[in-house]
Amino acid sequence: xxxxxxxxxxxxxSFDGAIxxxxxxxxxxxxxxxxxxxxxxxxxPDVIVQAASEADAVAAVRLxxxxxxxxxxxxxxxxxxxxxxxxxxxxxxxxxxxxxxxDPQARTAAVQPGARGNETxxxxxxxxxxxxxxxxxxxxxxxxxxxxxxxxxxxxxGPACLSVEAIDxxxxxxxxxxxxxxxxxxxxxxxxxxxxGFFGVVTRFHLRLYERPAVIANGVHRYPxxxxxxxxxxxHAIGPQVPRAMELMVVLHRDEHDEPELVVTxxxxxxxxxxxxxxxxxxxxxxxxxxxxxxxxxVPVSLEDLYAGVQAAYPDEHRYATDNMWTHAPVEDLLPGLxxxxxxxxxxxxxxxxxxxxxxxPRPDMAYSVEDDTYxxxxxxxxxxxxxxxxxxxxxxxxxxxxxxxxxIQLADExxxxxxxxxxxxxxxxxLDALRERYDPDGRFHPWMGRLDPxxxx
Numbered sequence: 001x002x003x004x005x006x007x008x009x010x011x012x013x014s015f016d017g018a019i020x021x022x023x024x025x026x027x028x029x030x031x032x033x034x035x036x037x038x039x040x041x042x043x044x045p046d047v048i049v050q051a052a053s054e055a056d057a058v059a060a061v062r063l064x065x066x067x068x069x070x071x072x073x074x075x076x077x078x079x080x081x082x083x084x085x086x087x088x089x090x091x092x093x094x095x096x097x098x099x100x101x102x103d104p105q106a107r108t109a110a111v112q113p114g115a116r117g118n119e120t121x122x123x124x125x126x127x128x129x130x131x132x133x134x135x136x137x138x139x140x141x142x143x144x145x146x147x148x149x150x151x152x153x154x155x156x157x158g159p160a161c162l163s164v165e166a167i168d169x170x171x172x173x174x175x176x177x178x179x180x181x182x183x184x185x186x187x188x189x190x191x192x193x194x195x196x197g198f199f200g201v202v203t204r205f206h207l208r209l210y211e212r213p214a215v216i217a218n219g220v221h222r223y224p225x226x227x228x229x230x231x232x233x234x235x236h237a238i239g240p241q242v243p244r245a246m247e248l249m250v251v252l253h254r255d256e257h258d259e260p261e262l263v264v265t266x267x268x269x270x271x272x273x274x275x276x277x278x279x280x281x282x283x284x285x286x287x288x289x290x291x292x293x294x295x296x297x298x299v300p301v302s303l304e305d306l307y308a309g310v311q312a313a314y315p316d317e318h319r320y321a322t323d324n325m326w327t328h329a330p331v332e333d334l335l336p337g338l339x340x341x342x343x344x345x346x347x348x349x350x351x352x353x354x355x356x357x358x359x360x361x362p363r364p365d366m367a368y369s370v371e372d373d374t375y376x377x378x379x380x381x382x383x384x385x386x387x388x389x390x391x392x393x394x395x396x397x398x399x400x401x402x403x404x405x406x407x408x409i410q411l412a413d414e415x416x417x418x419x420x421x422x423x424x425x426x427x428x429x430x431x432l433d434a435l436r437e438r439y440d441p442d443g444r445f446h447p448w449m450g451r452l453d454p455x456x457x458x
Contacts, residue, residue: 076140113142193368420450
């Protein structure tokens, strides 16, 4: 036995999880199971490591160093693009690391990357606590927090990464370190927004928690697509008036008769009912309210109801293609592209989301650095593989047509492998590059699948 083989055998002897090398019987099931999107990428790692403990994560990075493998990291597999599944190298699956420890008195929690956001919120509710967890059931916190994290009451508490006070992370040299404002602060800076380009394996996030909102409600108004101009012009105009505790969204989708329609919905998570009713009254200022095909001005709901409503738009075992943009462009500049999106809308459950996000308050210094007044995202959703090319093109090309009006994208719904875009500020991208060179000089971790480099200095 050669020295390298002996080292590998010693490293894996005490491994609690599973290791699947390409060609093994368990390899392809493990590869497919690592992606929630049924459109599994045609990319094939050399080895898949399913870690069962923090020690396994450390051992996996050391194994990758020994075998000179690049690493892609999976937390829950909800990355639409399957960033963690790359050709060659190692896929390190952390989905089994899902412990959640809550300190109600300190209002803090320590969560592992595989912990599901909706389950974490349910556990916090038992203590009257809250965290801006993601909108979809099953999304694990690892990738969600690294890319920023847009969740319930995110306009109040900011992107979820703002609530990350420290991390435990395995660095490229195989060492487990704690990073906070005093120790390895640059690793914490990068972890708050670097997304799939982060150069380490986070095994635990230390979170700041908040009081759970006392009242949750929603309002829903459905409109025919014939009033698209009026609805989006109104939504754009009232942006500065939307309370921070309201998520005002316009969804373009197909109704139960397979016809395109607009749905204005605005979940609110607030302190009392009077406050919630006052906020939702804003929806009734739409100038074409009389054209609505259905109006529910105020509906008391639970967080579980909100999750169920979102999940109805993102069914399991479907194929997905997404793309997105931030913008502060005048609505007149956006309307032609919005019409084009509506005219070419694929089959249900494909949809477009418009969300009034800004104006945002000043943010602390962290890698996360691109957001704007309005968020627009496209989600192609289908089942038939024969429609892959058509639906991928819908999301990608419609967003490319709107690209001149974009200030950037968010990493949650990115499409960087097909359409590179700006996801952090130019200065922060340069800083991330410098930190990667410092903490990962051998390129042990895969970078983003696509990027736009900052303009060259004059």
